[in-house]
Amino acid sequence: MKNTSDHYAHTIVDYVKSVAIIDPSQTIPLDESLLEAGILDSFGIVEMLTFVESKFDLSIPDEDMTKDKLGSIRRMAQYVHQRKAG
């Protein structure tokens, strides 16, 4: 699974579970905005993007900061996968 989109999604989920100040029984959705799902606040979203950039050694340009590209964990994982593959 290493370096596949699923691998990246799994890593991001693990990160969210470890840092989100939430009830431990809360499920982390893959296809929903974590902001809208009430998992992270706006600070948490910025922190998660910081994690993605530093963990996967990427710099995300402003023009890619869109809901389409990064609006859920799955989209984020696909974005990382495409960037790493390209």
Added chain:
Amino acid sequence: MSDVQICAKCVLPSTFPNITFNDNGVCSQCEAGEMTHLQKFNQRQRDEFQRIIGATKGKKPYDAIACYSGGKDSTYMLKMMVRDFGLNVLAFTLDNGFITEQSKSNIIKVVDILQVDHLFFKPSSQFMTRMYRQAIIGDLNKPRGNYYTRISDVCLSCISVVNTCAARLAMQNRAPMIFAGFTPGQIPRAVIKNNHLYYRQTYSLHQSHFQQQLGEEAGRYLNLPEDEYEMYQMSPFLVYERSEAFILDEIRELGWQYPEQLDGCTSNCALNVVGNICHEIIYGFHPYALELSKLIRKGLLARDEALQKLSLTVDEHVTQRAFVKLNITVDEVNQLNTRAA
């Protein structure tokens, strides 16, 4: 509280959400370690921070708005802005009604020595009291989703007004940057562009929530004009990491003096202690435990110092005065532990 375990490396307690401890008493957040490419990320942050200063400096009457609370961190930040970065700065202080006299005296001295233009903004005390009361007793900052607030409810409401004032001042003056003295434990990035992912969207969610809770008057302090002006939120302490001892040493020459009668986690605001007490009652952990733990992991604060900060008590009369000023009774405080449920 005697059976609460504290991490052997940082100061996160066993009451912190989702935390676990290994056999050595080290918490899961310490165990997670650093991110793989953190060094490279930090270098990119430094480059970006310097690039933005270089690209924006000298193009407008004010290069930057400084959120200047009068505390030690923002005082040192102001000194850096003027003396290290050579910026033309408009500093402002939100007088929330709880800035100590010593802090006000520090502010006046420091802006004078640094020759910085400065504004005090004091919102209606009636509104601020209502906002703080609603933050503590009511639903102003009750978790809107499933997360808990990472700072105290009182601080969260106050910082919302500060951020709005800063953004308005930047828009009015076409200043390209807003500087704030957030520590590396308080904010994750050194540079945030105002159109960053969800920035505007979350801002408007926040705004409408405040207006629902506090009425139209909240708009006076929390609405942003329709303006596409782009600016950068700059947090220099993420790029230039400084220890508290270093900062205190650096600001002494500006005549800054440590105010008395404050809790260990603030150097300007007498309301902070109220936020700390209420947060601990509601959520079961100190609101500064997370931030201080991050500073410990970064080597910017010793664990013993952090424990001391968290345990430093304030004269009971001072705390009582703050509660009275907010019109909050002992009974209301005692009932807070039912709120997190």
